[in-house]
Amino acid sequence: MLHIEGVSYRYRDATSPALTDLTLNIPAGGVYGLLGPNGAGKTTLISLLAGLLKTPTGKISLHDQPLADARAANPRAIALVPQDYAFYPMLTVAENLRFFGGALGLSSADLKAQTDAAITFARLEQVTAKRAEQLSGGLRRRLNLAIGLLGQPQLLLLDEPTVGVDPQSRHFLLDAIAALPEAGTTVIYTSHYMEEVEAICQRIAIIDQGKLLAEGALTDILHSPEPQLELQLDQALPEDIAKRYAASPLGHLQYRLSLTSTAALSKLLDELAAANCTVRHLNLGQHDLEQFFMRLTKRSLRD
Amino acid sequence: MSPRLLALWLKESIALLRDRHGLLALFIMPTIFILVMTMALRDAFSPGVSIDAAYVVVDLDHSQHSRALIKRLDKSVSFKRLPAADDAENARQGILDGHHVLALVLPKGFGERLLAPAGADGQPTEALQLLLDPALSPALQLAFRNQVMAALGAVRADELTRSAGKLFGLPIAPGADTEREWPDEIHSVAVRNDRSVRPPSSVQQNVPAWLIFAMFFVVIPVSSIFIIERQQGTLQRLRAMGLPFHLILAGKLLPFFIVNQLQAVLMVLVGIYLVPLFGSEALELPGSLPLLLNLWAVAAAVSLAAVSLALLVASLARTSEQATVIGGVGNILMGAIGGIMVPKFIMPAAMQKLATLSPMAWGLEGFHIVMLRHGSFADILPCLAQLLVFAAAALAAAVWLNHRSLAAQS
Known part of the structure; x- marks a missing residue:
């Protein structure tokens, strides 16, 4: 049209x-x-x-x-x-x-x-x-x-x-x-x-x-080809875990991680527990539009 | 008729009818100005009528000649004589008390020295004394002094005639002892096309003057609506609907032109019916249809100039406050230099030249040509041309400003 x-x-x-x-x-x-x-x-x-x-x-x-x-x-x-x-x-x-x-x-x-x-x-x-x-x-x-x-x-x-x-x-x-x-x-x-x-x-x-x-x-x-996991922790994500799951920071103590399958989630949670990390918030699935928008346009303030 | 233009006219009319402040400024303000200014300037526009200035005469001579002088002074209606004071001191106190503003003291021996300044005893003449309130306008002081001089001259002429008759042994005609009625030495004739028309009066100055002033005050409602349209994005919406800017301007022109014509009718009615209720004379319009049409042509040209200027101010101003300042102060300045607030004829020559720059002066001149001189269409044509050229220039400037504003946005 x-x-x-x-x-x-x-x-x-x-x-x-x-x-x-x-x-x-x-x-x-x-x-x-x-x-x-x-x-x-x-x-x-x-x-x-x-x-x-x-x-x-x-x-x-x-x-x-x-x-x-x-x-x-x-x-x-x-x-x-x-x-x-x-x-x-x-x-x-x-x-x-x-x-x-x-x-x-x-x-x-x-x-x-x-x-x-x-x-x-x-x-x-x-x-x-x-x-x-x-x-x-x-x-x-x-x-x-x-x-x-x-x-x-x-x-x-x-x-x-x-x-x-x-x-x-x-x-x-x-x-x-x-x-x-x-x-x-x-x-x-x-x-x-x-x-x-x-x-x-x-x-x-x-x-x-x-x-x-x-x-x-x-x-x-x-739609995301692989499940995206968003986490909010009580402390910084240990570096070895971050490397294994290709984590990227979203904000203060917030991370996005890539999982090969949803089954990998329980393994990750075990690893976090072993590292004494407490999960405060968890979101698994497609990213919402706001997250997508923020990822594309970055977080810097605009006029 | 274009439905778009009709819609614009209707919208503008409704918006104006709901703008109470705008209507007050357009209709009530000039009515009040006409009433107040017509009364305030009534005497300034009507030479010969009583001036609100009183005087007393202190007659220390009590002679036939001093009484003759007082009688002569009484014939003038311009100044009001109050009962005589006993002496100069009382007259002076009367001025201090605000009882009167002038006192004429006729000294002892005034009659004796009327034709022989040195007097029979060879003593120098004592001058007439004029006591005056310093707050009295210099023009009135001079006018009273001239009136006394004229009366004195007439008394001297009477006395000279009588003395000459006696000297040459001429027979004395019956009643020759009384003062003669000398004809007015100056007879004023107003120069105009129709001699039946009376000279300009306060109401003839003030009704057209304040009507013009009020017509130009459309700047307030025009700019107020226009700025709301611009600030709220309504103009943008209208442009997105494909309305060209000149159509939007045309949509404002007719309603306010009609408002101006209603103002003209109302102010004329105020002059005819309301002004006399306050003690001034009624406005008289020329009786013939061509002259009435000429009056309307002037009103129409003033209106086009006023609305066009209002559209220019509305295009120029960014906020209502700016429009009020630019439009309001601009109108007051145009009125002040254009002979609206202060009649042009009492301005100094330089100011009278400056007045020719004001569109309000062009309009007032046009009205006066028709009302006072019964001028033809050809006579008012220069005024109409000035007003229409001004209107065209203001409209063109408004359109240009709009294009410039759009170009700056793009």
């Missing part, structure tokens, strides 16, 4: 490029997770897709059509739901939806139908007459999402759509977003909440410093 090929982007006066030779294929349907630490280039990529920035190098095509042509042919094909509450606080929920529907150029019949559909989808029926400035954080997020759905976009760009909401609203939003592909909308989802991405995304891309670090189906990325 969306093909990004060799896209590079450098902001004016920037010392390093925001994106470097980025190539991604995003299939139609599904929720695609776009991950990266702050400054990785996610917002730049979203801005390019939303038409807020022009593509200087590389190609972006939607349904095999250059992005600019696709947008010109159908201006409602791509919708952006920014991280900010990008609506009018002094307008009511219904007025906001009608305004943005009108700004999309919807005819009056479509406007009514799509406004109603968006209200129903985001469960905003009880607050349509309420001014946006009086809504709770969760309701504001739902309104922000509802506005993005007004033009029935083929591609919806969601930038951190659950920031600052309570767990109930977050679950509602995640369920709603996960259901969007069934209605024919492909979603590109950026978030710093890895558990959210694991919960709703089928494919992900991890970028950092403008470069693609990993891309593919989430199950493939998280």
Whole structure:
């Protein structure tokens, strides 16, 4: 559906490029997770897709059509739901939806139908007459999402759509977003909440410093050919054990070890007991997304 | 009609209607200014009407001539004479007590020396003494002094005529002993196209002046909404929806243009109906349709200039505080130099030249051409052209600033 090929982007006066030779294929349907630490280039990529920035190098095509042509042919094909509450606080929920529907150029019949559909989808029926400035954080997020759905976009760009909401609203939003592909909308989802991405995304891309670090189906990325063991001990791992199990440090007294089979676990535990090491925490199996992400992007703090 | 533009207009109108502070600034503020300033400047714009300055005359001469002088002074309506004081000391105390601001002391022998300065006894003449409150404006001091000199001249003329008649043995006409009614030596004629129109009054200065000032105050609501849009990412969302920036600007232009026209109607109604309730004369508009259309053309041009400037300030400012400072202070400066707060005609020549730089002065000049001189469309054309060129330049600058801002982000 969306093909990004060799896209590079450098902001004016920037010392390093925001994106470097980025190539991604995003299939139609599904929720695609776009991950990266702050400054990785996610917002730049979203801005390019939303038409807020022009593509200087590389190609972006939607349904095999250059992005600019696709947008010109159908201006409602791509919708952006920014991280900010990008609506009018002094307008009511219904007025906001009608305004943005009108700004999309919807005819009056479509406007009514799509406004109603968006209200129903985001469960905003009880607050349509309420001014946006009086809504709770969760309701504001739902309104922000509802506005993005007004033009029935083929591609919806969601930038951190659950920031600052309570767990109930977050679950509602995640369920709603996960259901969007069934209605024919492909979603590109950026978030710093890895558990959210694991919960709703089928494919992900991890970028950092403008470069693609990993891309593919989430199950493939998280699958490990050999069991990975993560340990937290009460003291440092003895060197001989560390060498035997190809241990790598994860943090303070935390280690990742490779086991040839799950049967090797009992042998390792015996060796640790013999070395007077107490296991405080143990995790055996596939690595989770957060661990994978941290391993790829390293632990150094970002701006 | 583009549904996108219609949606933008509707949104802007609702947002404005819910901005109570903005509405207060746009409608209540100029109403109060018109009422206060019209009353405050009423006498400054109406020469000949009573000046709120009282005086007493201390007549130490008690002669026929001193009484004639007082009678002459009483004919002037500009200054109010209070009952006479007994002596100069009482008159001085009256000034200190704030009872009156001027006291004219007619010395003993005043009548005797009216035509013979040295007097019959050859003694030097004692001058008339004018006691005055130092806080009284120099212009009023001079005006009263001139009034006394004029009355003195008339009394002298009467006395000269009488003396000459006696000297040459001319018959004395009945009533010749009384003072003559000399015609006013200066008759003021206002130069304008239609002679039926009265000279400018306080209300004719203040209604258009404060209307223009209020029109330019759209900078506050325009920038307030615009900055919310920019800070909350709404402008970005609209751009992602494919709305060009010039359409977003056009979406703001019409609602605020309409607001400006409503301000014009309301302020004219204030001038016609509310101002008279506070003791000033009512605003009179020219009666003919072409002149009313000319007035509207000026109001429309002022509005375009005001809204365009507001959009420029909104594009320039990063925060609401910046917009309030740039817009508010800018308006006050334009009003101060443009003859809004201080009428242009009382400014020094250099300031009057400076006033021609203010768009508010162009608008006020346009209104005055129509209201006071019943000027034609050709007469107001230079003012309209100045305002429209200013509006176009401000809009172009706003669009350029937006492009520059986008380029900086990319």
